[in-house]
Amino acid sequence: MMETILEIRQLKKTYPDGTEALKNINLSIKRGEFIVIIGPSGAGKSTFLRSINRLSEPTSGEIIFHGEDIVKANRAKLRKMRRNIGMIFQGFNLVKRLPTVRNVLHGKLGYMSTWKGALGLFNQEEVEEALSILERVGLEDQAFKRADELSGGQQQRVAIARAINQSPSIILADEPIASLDPNSSRVVMDYLQKACQEEGFTTIVNLHQVDFAKEYADRIVGIKNGEIYFDGPVKELSDDVIQSIYAKGKEAMPV
Numbered sequence: 001m002m003e004t005i006l007e008i009r010q011l012k013k014t015y016p017d018g019t020e021a022l023k024n025i026n027l028s029i030k031r032g033e034f035i036v037i038i039g040p041s042g043a044g045k046s047t048f049l050r051s052i053n054r055l056s057e058p059t060s061g062e063i064i065f066h067g068e069d070i071v072k073a074n075r076a077k078l079r080k081m082r083r084n085i086g087m088i089f090q091g092f093n094l095v096k097r098l099p100t101v102r103n104v105l106h107g108k109l110g111y112m113s114t115w116k117g118a119l120g121l122f123n124q125e126e127v128e129e130a131l132s133i134l135e136r137v138g139l140e141d142q143a144f145k146r147a148d149e150l151s152g153g154q155q156q157r158v159a160i161a162r163a164i165n166q167s168p169s170i171i172l173a174d175e176p177i178a179s180l181d182p183n184s185s186r187v188v189m190d191y192l193q194k195a196c197q198e199e200g201f202t203t204i205v206n207l208h209q210v211d212f213a214k215e216y217a218d219r220i221v222g223i224k225n226g227e228i229y230f231d232g233p234v235k236e237l238s239d240d241v242i243q244s245i246y247a248k249g250k251e252a253m254p255v
């Protein structure tokens with residue numbers, strides 16, 4: 001039995017305007033799982049993912065990560081815990097004017113003093129490691145180009161390389177392929193899956209595309225109206241379940 005790496009208990013998020021984005025999320029995640037979260041627009045997928053590293057502050061609940069509650073962590077503790085959590089965003093979040101390799105080096109910032117990071121003082125070994133990670137995502141020939149000269153799919157592969165360089169134990173990817181065409185989407189998902197298998201990352205990905213979710217996930221979690229509506233392996237995600245996840249209104253829990 002694989003070890004539980006993340007245990008989420010009674011997680012709730014109510015925004016200041018009263019929107020109950022997460023009502024009561026309970027989820028236990030094992031090391032090495034590749035989980036895809038699906039659900040209609042506004043279901044709470046993004047809020048859920050961003051709550052895990054507190055980019056969105058939970059209103060209540062527990063998020064036990066490596067045995068410690070992220071929700072209760074003070075600033076210093078949170079910074080330390082975040083080193084262990086890689087994040088991949090829909091909009092890539094690269095520093096556009098900097099070369100690709102520098103963006104990959106930024107994966108190490110959580111481990112450096114603030115002034116060293118600000119001055120970009122990376123040593124030879126760190127640069128070589130970043131270049132070799134770029135090679136692993138097929139971008140060795142793009143290392144010294146400005147990040148914004150790359151295509152969207154390439155930029156997302158740089159973001160994957162940056163996450164690999166961070167050596168986290170878990171990766172959160174919020175709609176990583178939402179702004180990409182189907183071919184680039186496939187390439188990005190392939191590299192993400194490969195990185196997670198090779199590095200043993202536990203991965204949670206929000207996706208709009210159910211076909212991609214079925215293709216890449218070990219386990220699918222369907223969120224609807226701020227609650228978990230489905231949680232199981234791909235083979236249990238029938239067309240009926242998919243339809244009811246995406247149907248308007250609130251129906252009984254199918255599982």
Ligand SMILES: Nc1ncnc2c1ncn2[C@@H]1O[C@H](COP(=O)(O)OP(=O)(O)OP(=O)(O)O)[C@@H](O)[C@H]1O
Pocket residue numbers: 015016017019020021039040041042043044045046047048
């Ligand atoms: N900053 C905010 N203030 C108030 N309400 C918010 C805020 N951010 C999100 N919401 C609301 O919380 C609910 C969940 O939003 P969230 O973005 O988590 O959903 P989602 O499933 O990721 O949607 P999408 O697939 O469209 O990105 C929605 O009703 C949304 O309008």
